[in-house]
Amino acid sequence: MTVTTQRGASPEAIQQHYDVANDFYELWLDPTMCYSCALWQADEPDSMLEQAQLRKIDFHAQQIQATSGQRVLDVGCGWGSLVRRLVETHGAGHATGLTLSKAQAEWSAQRHNPQVEIRLESWLDHVPTASYDGIISVGAFEHFAKAEWPDAERIAAYRTFFKSCREWLKPGGRLSLQTIAYGNVDVANVKDQPDTKFFFDEIFPESVLPTLSDIIAASDGLFEVINLRNDREQYYRTCQIWYRRLVARKSEALKIVDLEVYNRFVRYLKLSAFVFDAGYTGLLRFGFRRLDEPRTA
Template identity: 40%
Template structure:
């Protein structure tokens, strides 16, 4: 198994600085499911809870979860996907891992049968048996820190893909929902200020580019489904902002005026970033390749196999 070159992704302290604030504060704007991720929307009359449930069912459907399956949820949040897998999909065993103590306590208190939640970094995970499916909902944003080169980020992502492949059954699926960088950002001071603030609210967080994920998974997984729903995230964020505004005084009482305002400003900036395509929301479905190999040697494909580069077979001459 490849080494991590010393970098283990977001630290537990950084993760807890953001997530271990106040469950009640997050409930105010995330809603009762505490689904902290972009929803999957349909018509104009849709609701936040319906969009979140549709997102969950889409991801679990892509993962092919069926009765009797063993599933790993990387970055499991407050357990909404875990609960759905057991109650509606009849999964036999669901393991969730997170770096948030608050999420661990919340999910354990739900007492969901056939589940286990661990305060654990994915790098330290050692499954007792292979999984039928792995899902990872908006956790990869924490697998790289600001300032890392694209090459270093890709090495870290490849470590994750390599481990996931070793944890999966040959017919298993890996499903990821993640925020990614989109187009180049304009030189707009308001947007840049908002991004700087986000780096403080979400410490040690740096999304990937889609190309980095494709390079990292090359030779380990085939990408079999891909969609980009950045406009869905903008709509989700607008709902969160409306919820926060509707109970703004209580939110400030729970976490303080500055923190409530910082969350509000970050989400306002994110609405614009997703609406204009500067940030994307990718949902990806991977299946393991039969035998893992190194990344494709594109020189061979692009050059050596060119028609004029090879001798013509005698029967074609």
């Protein structure tokens, strides 16, 4: 299977979404600024979003078997809560986070920790100074390929990601990957539907969802799957809560962004909740272990 150096979403496309305004996101995300599916416990009230996000971070830390002194990488680190928690709570010796969002990097810079390095850099340009004990990537994989690429190109781009992670990890190292994926839909036809176009033209430009089989094909022979869960109902809940929080703070939001941006985000969060609830999209959480003797090139 081929790999490629083709790039998914450009820095400009990423910044169009993530650099809207940090204080806008602060209105409806929780204080950790996690912008991905939380990990809920049964019967937990919606008011516990922050705890559910911290639990999600701890889940990924467990997936890579984080222990003290380790070197870890977060590909697509957002506002940096995961890298900071790996160092501050899980005892990692050094954590590197990669983002293409200037606003996120600036926000993290204000919460400086000498053991944390946030780099405004694509993983495609990343050159580690030493190998990593573990790698985590949460909610970034959706940006690693573009909707207009044929299937083979998309899978080749994903394979480049897995190949890079494999090269950067120590023998036996773990990769914890969380991504949205297409679920029970006819992928070939759904791409032309208005709601899909809204997502990838107006919300997440230059991006596309993988399918479960894309990820399996792209990682085959490089990593073995240790575990896999589909937590789509947890993303339904997370999106619903974000939606309610944003709507409840409309007047504050309109002091930061215009009505068009506000309405766009409201539509996107409502639609996201719907597609997770319907099973059109899934929320995949993979635990991978590096194959130290890769089967394929």
